[in-house]
Amino acid sequence: MSGDSMSDAVAAAVRVVRESGLPNRTDAMFTTIEGEWDECMAVVKGACDAVxxxxxxxxxxxxxxxxxxxxxxxxxxxxxxxxxxREL
Known part of the structure; x- marks a missing residue:
């Protein structure tokens, strides 16, 4: 990988998450997914494999x-x- 950037690897992992079809959200530090244990762990494995x-x-x-x-x-x-x- 060139330079210090990890954005290509991160993008590959996020692509796996988004293509999983599970509800997800990506922010500056984390990608969050929601689903049943086995389906979430399969997505985590796929994202790690992509990275x-x-x-x-x-x-x-x-x-x-x-x-x-x-x-x-x-x-x-x-x-x-x-x-x-809003109540405050």
């Missing part, structure tokens, strides 16, 4: 919020905080 094509090392930070029976929380959590902020 691995750019070098011999892949670094991964993974945080899980496991709440059986819940969905739509990618937006739901933010909506609840925004509602609280």
């Amino acid at each position: 691995g094509q750019y070098g011999a090392r892949v670094s991964l930070v993974l945080k899980a919020d496991i709440r059986p029976g819940r969905s739509g929380e990618l937006d739901g959590k933010v909506d609840r905080v925004e509602a609280k902020l």
Whole structure:
């Protein structure tokens, strides 16, 4: 990979996430996905494999919020905080 930029590798990983069809959001530091455990882990593996094509090392930070029976929380959590902020 040329220079210090990781944007090509990051873009490859984000492409895997977006093509998965799972609800997702990418910001400056993280890409968040929502779904069942096995489908999310398959997307994580695919994203790591995509990044691995750019070098011999892949670094991964993974945080899980496991709440059986819940969905739509990618937006739901933010909506609840925004509602609280409007109350202030």
